[in-house]
Amino acid sequence: MQFLVVGQWQGSASSRAMRLGDGAQAIAADLPRAATTVVDVPAGAGDRLETAVARYTSVRAVADRVAEETGVASEPVLVVGGDGSSVLGASVLVRPDTAFVRIAGSSGYRSLNRAQPVAAETAVLRLLVDRPEDLFPDLPVLDPARVVLAGIRGVEDAEIAALDRVGITHLDVDAATPDAIAAAVGSTGAERVFVHVDLDVLDPAEVDGLLEPVPFGLDASGLVERIQAATRGRRLVGAALTGFAPVDPDRAVDDLGVILRAVGALTTASRTTDRG
Numbered sequence: 001m002q003f004l005v006v007g008q009w010q011g012s013a014s015s016r017a018m019r020l021g022d023g024a025q026a027i028a029a030d031l032p033r034a035a036t037t038v039v040d041v042p043a044g045a046g047d048r049l050e051t052a053v054a055r056y057t058s059v060r061a062v063a064d065r066v067a068e069e070t071g072v073a074s075e076p077v078l079v080v081g082g083d084g085s086s087v088l089g090a091s092v093l094v095r096p097d098t099a100f101v102r103i104a105g106s107s108g109y110r111s112l113n114r115a116q117p118v119a120a121e122t123a124v125l126r127l128l129v130d131r132p133e134d135l136f137p138d139l140p141v142l143d144p145a146r147v148v149l150a151g152i153r154g155v156e157d158a159e160i161a162a163l164d165r166v167g168i169t170h171l172d173v174d175a176a177t178p179d180a181i182a183a184a185v186g187s188t189g190a191e192r193v194f195v196h197v198d199l200d201v202l203d204p205a206e207v208d209g210l211l212e213p214v215p216f217g218l219d220a221s222g223l224v225e226r227i228q229a230a231t232r233g234r235r236l237v238g239a240a241l242t243g244f245a246p247v248d249p250d251r252a253v254d255d256l257g258v259i260l261r262a263v264g265a266l267t268t269a270s271r272t273t274d275r276g
Contacts, residue, residue: 001270003028003036004069004079004090008062010046010055011085011120014211016245023209023244024082026252030260031080039065041082051135052112053127059120063089063136070238076270078263081242084108084121087196091128091139093238099190100128101148101181101230103223104198105173105214107159108149121242125149130166144168146188150176150226151201154214173201173217178229185230193234195227195269197262199243207255209246220258224265231269239266 005028007021021041028036039062046058053059066089070077079090084104094100102108108125110118112132120127127135129144149163149170163170169184185193204213206220218226241262246252 001035001267002073002075002077003031004066004077005036005038006041006062006066006079006082006086008041008059008082008086010042010058011083011124012211013119013122016211017083019209019211019245019247020081020083020243023246023252024080026246026249026256027080027244027259027263030256037069039069048117050114052114052117052132053120053123053135054117055120059085059088060136062086063139066090067092067139076236077238078266079240081240084198084242085124085127086242087124087240088120088127088136088139090194090238090240091142094140094142094194095192096143097190098192098194098237099146099148099185099188099234100142100194100196101150101185102196102198103151103201103226103230104149104196105151105153105200105217106198107152107155107163107170109159109162111158111162125168129168146190148181148184148188148230150181150184151218153216176226178225181226181229182232185234191234192237193231194238195230195236195266196240196242197223197227197266199241199259202258206258207244208251209244209255211243211245220261223262227262227265227269236266236269239270241266
């Protein structure tokens with residue numbers, strides 16, 4: 001597996017968003033150096049350019065760079081963010097025979113409205129499947145019938161209704177058992193899979209470095225089991241792990257055991273093509 005470290009913070013709405021860059025660097029320190037590439041992130045916040053996405057110019061610049069790197073990769077790629085929209089550029093790996101599985105506590109399906117621009121990570125899934133033509137024009141638009149969203153909790157009714165309208169399969173944290181996830185991915189008919197893990201799917205007791213902690217999430221073992229279920233019997237073409245925002249370096253070390261278990265599960269899945 002090849003690793004792309006993307007310390008993007010501009011897609012987050014949090015006033016503490018710059019911690020996301022520190023989180024990406026902390027994870028990168030434990031990755032194999034020869035297989036790791038660091039993607040440059042603009043220093044500035046960026047401009048929305050009258051679009052529905054806050055800081056659009058910076059988010060798009062990073063997405064283009066990630067797309068360029070993943071497009072020439074000879075192995076499956078793991079994007080290490082950064083905020084949740086760091087995954088956008090890696091969507092070039094998602095072909096018509098590929099399921100896109102988002103394991104996250106948040107839906108990533110906030111509505112897009114030019115009058116009220118939103119942070120990219122809050123609408124990242126909508127940007128992937130149902131965006132205006134002027135946004136990220138060089139990235140593919142994903143088929144919602146091949147998207148599975150698992151692990152959500154505390155999501156607004158309007159977002160759930162929007163997911164239903166477009167036909168995205170979604171499982172809340174209680175319903176997202178390993179068997180349910182495997183069945184949902186199987187129902188897409190896809191032969192390959194891309195997995196996006198946002199660490200907000202974890203319970204705050206598991207990881208301290210979350211910008212928006214919400215109780216009653218998964219534990220570390222539960223997350224690994226769900227990654228394994230999402231990739232069972234299918235080729236993993238790529239993945240992303242986003243949302244690590246440590247308060248300081250010492251506390252980052254305390255969280256890395258959990259995070260590296262998820263990285264390990266994704267790396268193992270990338271090496272295995274025959275899974276029962």
